[in-house]
Amino acid sequence: SGCGTFTFLSSVVAAVSGLLMGYELGLISGALLQMSSILALSCKEQEIVVSSLLFGALFASLTGGFLIDRFGRRLAIIIASSLLVLGSLLLLPYESYGILIVGRIAIGISISLSSIATCVYIAEIAPQHRRGLLVSLNELMIVIGILFAYISNYAFASVSHGWKYMFGLVIPLGALQAIAMYFLPPSPRFLVMKNKEEAARKVLERLRETSDATKELTVIKSSLKDEHQYSFLDLFRSKNNMRARMLVGLTLVFFVQTTGQPNILFYASTVLKSVGFQSNEAASLASTGVGVVKVVSTVPATVFVDQVGSKTFLCIGSSVMAVSLVTMGLVNRNIHVNFTSVCRSQSPEDFFLQRPVNLADVTNGSLKDLFASMALPERLSFDTQRSPAFARTGELNGTALAGGKSTTGSHMESGEVPVVLKWLSLASLLVYVAAFSIGLGPMSWLVLSEIFPGGIRGRAMALTSSMNWGINLLISLTFLTVTELIGLSWVCFIYTIMSLASLAFVIVFIPETKGCSLEQISMELAK
Secondary structure (H helix, E strand, C coil): CCCCHHHHHHHHHHHHHHHHHHHHHHHHHHHHHHHHHHCCCCHHHHHHHHHHHHHHHHHHHHHHHHHHHHHCHHHHHHHHHHHHHHHHHHHCCCCCHHHHHHHHHHHHHHHHHHHHHHHHHHHHHCCHHHHHHHHHHHHHHHHHHHHHHHHHHHHHCCCCCHHHHHHHCHHHHHHHHHHHHHCCCCCHHHHHHCCCHHHHHHHHHHHHCCCCCHHHHHHHHHHHHHHCCCCHHHHHCCHHHHHHHHHHHHHHHHHHHHCCHHHHHHCHHHHHHHCCCCHHHHHHHHHHHHHHHHHHHHHHHHHHHHHHCHHHHHHHHHHHHHHHHHHHHHHHHHHCCCHHHHHHHHHHHHHHHHCCCCHHHHHHHHHHHHHHHHCCCHHHCCCCCCCHHHHHHHHHCCCCCCCCCCCCCHHHCHHHCCHHHHHHHHHHHHHHHHHHHHCHHHHHHHHHHHHCCHHHHHHHHHHHHHHHHHHHHHHHHHHHHHHHHHCHHHHHHHHHHHHHHHHHHHHHHCCCCCCCCHHHHHHHHHC
């Protein structure tokens, strides 16, 4: 009732933005291996290539909200898809470092703009009892996109100029989405904001498959009448509890990042290698294995969110994350992993295979900079998409670093690590990934799309999105430094504390919104 085929199809087409976003974020780790060789990129240049997408995303998240509220959610998605196509096309004919940066910035702007616009658009066209399912489709598409990126990296790893195929694969899909969105209706709430009530009525009747949408239209009008006079600065004032709502949104995004998902995911193959998995096992597991776990875990969250509620899923996710992180920390304490040595002993392998390296540069910490710079958003998960030559790299672990001493040591030999600890470490990592994928992963963005008034929803989402990208960059760039100082097990324990803090925060501050209309939620929160 109220969620017909047309509403579902409109949501799926909009959620293709999530697929494109996940693909672009998961892609770079594999593409960079080839590009660094072909373009002879230095460590700093590789750092800038990876970071350029993030800076584009940050820029779009700061400015995109005004575009979404001024010109509409649908138009913003069309612009974002077109920009993704243009950015990708720019990368194909040229083999230039400068062009690469410009193309990646354009793609960063595109995925950031589309991620905000898509959540808002779907939330506004969805009926209240199906909103959770439809908005969470976007997160499901993101994790599917990551999985496709891993598969693409693996498929084209040994192909000449394979990185061009990797970048080119999104072009037809982006173009199709832009064309399809043109034929879909604008958000009825946006039409009411622009005083196009008759058009909004027709859109609602089409979306709800009913001949009379007067009741819902009246509710939207009365709600927007109060909301339309919001200015951006009202987000920081006490009027209608806006400051409190903004703080709830920003804190939720803060916990998405500080519970460690981006870094634990990015360094998963390193962690697994350090607890005794051979390089091929770790690489294949890190790419497709974790990708599959993310997809499989996101499905039940998406399907049952409207029955169970986003708050319940957030509580379950944070609790399970805390348990799995404690387990991971205890296992790593018992194995006595020298994490920094492990990660540094692996990383030159790709360098030696791709291009000559000055060993003085390596020991000066330039690789640390490279690793740190590449641990960007959650979706930039792993630098593990190796070429077939990766199979040989196990033999290269040796005396490259740490003053010429071998850093591969006993903990790199799988036989030295008890089998129970080895598999316990793997199990806890996969449980941690799964817990994030049913909790903070999809549910945070659902809550954010619900708690702000329609008249300022785009700008509020953009502000929380910029906080998301910004904290992500900060935490990722400090991960190696912190790990060197206190050790991997203590990093896991810190993430455990943050997971427990997020659980307490959700219980106290996050409202249960299942079954409520956006207008009801806004009225309740205004009190």
